Amino acid sequence: MGKISKKTLNRVLLRTQGCQFAHNYERMQSLSLTYCISPVLEELYKDAPKELRVKAMQRYLEYFNTHPIAIPFILGIATAVEENTDEEHKDTVTAIKTSLMGPFAGIGDSLLNLTWFPIAGSIGASLCVSNGSILGPIVMFLLINLLYWPLKYFGLHKGYESGMSLVDKFGVEIFDRLGDAANVLGVMVTGGLIATTVKLKTAIEFSFGEGDPLVLQTQLDSVLPCLLPIIVTFICYRLLKKGQGKNSAQIILGIIAVCLVLFALNYYVPGFPKIFA
Amino acid sequence: MIQALLLAIWAGLCTWDQFGPHLGFRKPLLASVGVGIILGDMTTAIMIGATMELMWLGVNNIGAYVPPDVISGTIVGAALGIMSGGDSASAIALAVAIGIPTATLVQQLNILVMTTNITFLHGADKAAESGEFKSINKYFWAGAASFFLTRAVPVFIATGIGSFVVEDIMAFLQNQVPWVLSAFSTAGGMMPAVGLAMLLTMMMKKNMWIFLICGFVLAAFLKVPTIGIALVAAAAAGFYDFVVEGNKKSAQAAATAAPASDEDEEYDL
Numbered sequence: 001m002g003k004i005s006k007k008t009l010n011r012v013l014l015r016t017q018g019c020q021f022a023h024n025y026e027r028m029q030s031l032s033l034t035y036c037i038s039p040v041l042e043e044l045y046k047d048a049p050k051e052l053r054v055k056a057m058q059r060y061l062e063y064f065n066t067h068p069i070a071i072p073f074i075l076g077i078a079t080a081v082e083e084n085t086d087e088e089h090k091d092t093v094t095a096i097k098t099s100l101m102g103p104f105a106g107i108g109d110s111l112l113n114l115t116w117f118p119i120a121g122s123i124g125a126s127l128c129v130s131n132g133s134i135l136g137p138i139v140m141f142l143l144i145n146l147l148y149w150p151l152k153y154f155g156l157h158k159g160y161e162s163g164m165s166l167v168d169k170f171g172v173e174i175f176d177r178l179g180d181a182a183n184v185l186g187v188m189v190t191g192g193l194i195a196t197t198v199k200l201k202t203a204i205e206f207s208f209g210e211g212d213p214l215v216l217q218t219q220l221d222s223v224l225p226c227l228l229p230i231i232v233t234f235i236c237y238r239l240l241k242k243g244q245g246k247n248s249a250q251i252i253l254g255i256i257a258v259c260l261v262l263f264a265l266n267y268y269v270p271g272f273p274k275i276f277a
Numbered sequence: 278m279i280q281a282l283l284l285a286i287w288a289g290l291c292t293w294d295q296f297g298p299h300l301g302f303r304k305p306l307l308a309s310v311g312v313g314i315i316l317g318d319m320t321t322a323i324m325i326g327a328t329m330e331l332m333w334l335g336v337n338n339i340g341a342y343v344p345p346d347v348i349s350g351t352i353v354g355a356a357l358g359i360m361s362g363g364d365s366a367s368a369i370a371l372a373v374a375i376g377i378p379t380a381t382l383v384q385q386l387n388i389l390v391m392t393t394n395i396t397f398l399h400g401a402d403k404a405a406e407s408g409e410f411k412s413i414n415k416y417f418w419a420g421a422a423s424f425f426l427t428r429a430v431p432v433f434i435a436t437g438i439g440s441f442v443v444e445d446i447m448a449f450l451q452n453q454v455p456w457v458l459s460a461f462s463t464a465g466g467m468m469p470a471v472g473l474a475m476l477l478t479m480m481m482k483k484n485m486w487i488f489l490i491c492g493f494v495l496a497a498f499l500k501v502p503t504i505g506i507a508l509v510a511a512a513a514a515g516f517y518d519f520v521v522e523g524n525k526k527s528a529q530a531a532a533t534a535a536p537a538s539d540e541d542e543e544y545d546l
Contacts, residue, residue, distance in 0.1 A: 020296035022401075022420030024394035031401050035417040038410040050408035057405040057413065061398075068299055113337045114476055117304065121330045123503050124306050129327035132320030132365075136327055137310045144301040180521065181514035187485045188510035190476050191492025192503060197331045198473065199466030225497045232467055236474035245478055248336075249345060249381050251471050256377070256464045263460035276463045 003083055004040055004160065011039040012075055013156050019071045028065035036071065040079045052087060059094055066101035067108020072152045074100050076159020077167070084163070096164065103175040110179050112148075115186040120144050122193055198229035203274040217277070278437060280315055284356055285433035287311040289425035291348045296424055305329035305351040312355040321365055325355040325372045332373070332465060333380075335472025343387050349428045350380030353435045360440050361447035370458040371447060373465035379435060386427045394420045488513060 015036040022031040037060055045053045066074065074097060081093050124140025127133060158166065202220070207213035220227045239251050265272045291311070295303035302308055309326020313319035333347045354376025358368035397416040404412040450458050481489070488510070495501040495509060 017298040018293070018296070018417075018421060021293070021424065022394060022397060022417045023296055023391060023424070024398050024420065025391045026395045026398055031398050031413065031417055031420065034401070034405075034413055038413070042410045045410075053408040053410070054406055057408075057410065061402060061405060068297070110480070114479060117337065118334050118476060119503070119507050120301070121304055121306060121334055123507075125327040125330040126503055128306075128323050129331065130324070132322075132324040132327075134310075134319065134323065136323060137307050140304070140306050140330075141301050144299070148299060177518055177522070181518050183480050183482070183485060184488050184514040184517045185507070185510040186476065187480050188488040188492035188495075188513055189503065189507050190473050190480070191489040191494075192496035192501070192506040193334065193469070193492075194473055195493055195496035196503065197334065197469040199469075200463070226493075229470065230493075232470040233474050233477075236470045237477055240471075240474050240478045245342075245475060248471055248475060249384075252377060252468065255467050255471070256461070259460040259464040259467075260457065263456040263463070267454075267456040 004043060004079055006157075008039050008043055009076070009079070009156055009160060012036055012079075013072060013153065015039070016068075016072050016075065016152065016156070019068050027061070027063040029071070030061050030064045033064050033071070033075075034060040037075055037078065040075075040082065044082055055090070059090060062094065062098075064097065064101060066105045067112065069112060069148055069151050070100075070104035070108050070155070073155030073159040074104065076156040076161075077163055079160050080163035100167070107175050107178055107182075110186070111182040115182050115189070116147060117144070118186070118193070119189055122189075122197060126196065194229055194233050195226045198226070198233060200228040200232055201277040202228065203277040205273075280356075281433050281437035281440065283315045284312065284352055284436050285429040287315065288349055288352045288432040289429035291352070292424050292428040293421065295348065296421075303348055305333055305347050308348055308351045309355050312352055312359070316356060316359050318359045321359050321368055322355050324365055325358050325369050326351060328369050328373065328465060329354065329376060332468035333472055334469055335475035337475075343384060343391065345377075345380035346383035346387060346428065347380055349383040349432050349435075350376035352428075352432050353379045353439070356432075356436045357439045357443045360436075361443045363447050363451065366462065367447065367451060367458055370462040370465065371443075371450070373468070374457075374461040375435075375439075379431065383428060383431055386431065387424075390423045390427050394423060397423075488517075 015038075019032050019036055020029055022035070023029060024031070034057055038057075041053070041056050041060075045056055048056075077100070078093055078097055081096055082090075085092055120140050120143035123143065124136045126136075127139055128136025201217050204216040205213040206216070224230075236251055240248065243250070259276070262275045266274050287308075291302045291308045294300050300307075302311070306323070306326045306329075309322045309329070310319070312326075313322030316322065329347065329351050333345075333350075336344045336347055354372035354374075357375050358372030361368060361371050363371065397419045400419075401413040401416040404416065477489075491513065492506055492510065495506050496503075501509070
């Protein structure tokens, strides 16, 4: 296997580092994808007539959208298929490209965007949020890149070496299983992050004549630690469900407005209690 | 002005990371490192970056959805927070107050460029008819330049103008209306709830509440750090897969009442 040299593949790898630069609403990654694959096309179509070269480019200018980290792998497979099909069977390239983009977009979003990035970010941030240590960003950078670069590099080269056989061997079911596993991982970490990252404490105190006032937060903590963060997260969750996730900006502004009003009342209106610490 | 220019270039580079290699500089914590280097205050920059990282943890581009732009939000917020000359708590509160509207504004610019980039796509369509593979390159880079500018221009304007007035604004906030900064500080603490809730709307299905509670208990009661929870969660994910696949197999075996075919064995791979 392999008319295409490692060097050409590495040029593709370099170009896939800009795999969404020409992103647009009409055909998403198509133009960027054409730019990424063109070193391979140039080599395969070196002596081909103009009309075939036009067709080759048009194959990649079609609608395409998937997870960026999956692009090297998909292009690896596409390269292998390009090399092993004659001009009448080039539909296969498009078919494979199109059939892979959906599952990979799903798995990439749930495994990488929704799980790995938040995990890396929260671990990094927890190391430096209170002291500004450079260790935090370094750990985050390493967590991301020690996973992403092998995925990109070996994705492209293995994809090219084994072509479709790798996908055939594992089947499409593996995507569902990985997706479910990522879901479990993500939800569990999110459960932990609710407790560690959402910060909200009440400052309400009740004083009954003599003696120490009753501090509401201490009482709440003895019932359930992080009760207020849970409530806030739950309210946000309900609101987001209602607005189908498109109202996050309104919710953020709403939270700010509520805080501003409560703090202003506390500042200007005598006797108005301090609600939040 | 030179600082504003450098910040603008940094914002453009972080944007390219978002649309390209995904090295991580599109996230607040790593974007803030550049601000720290340019403005010479690494500690405050990282503290602001970490706060915003947690605040925007769940803000992610899923599919075609364009989220608020955390890059410009972080860079403008952190830069002006540092320039304001306040103590770190006030700087963080100011950064949050400036960062959120910036992010929402630039989100609109991003949607605009995603639309105008269609012109370059059509240009590339025409160019492709020449049969020259290199002919589409300039349209590709035109798209890239547009994305670069969507963040670089607002960051340049905001930090350029902001640097002259931000100290006065900070003094006014601290002396005249101190409640504004406390309100933003509290609101900033609540922000992660929005991001996490957003993650959950996309991940909560089937029996996922079981794992949500497990994760919460590990953190709130047992004080396990995030990396520990992630490891337990990885084990739970493996176990979940094991159980679900086991159920599938026994259901299949019961339904067909026949020995497993070759195809079924592939599940083990």
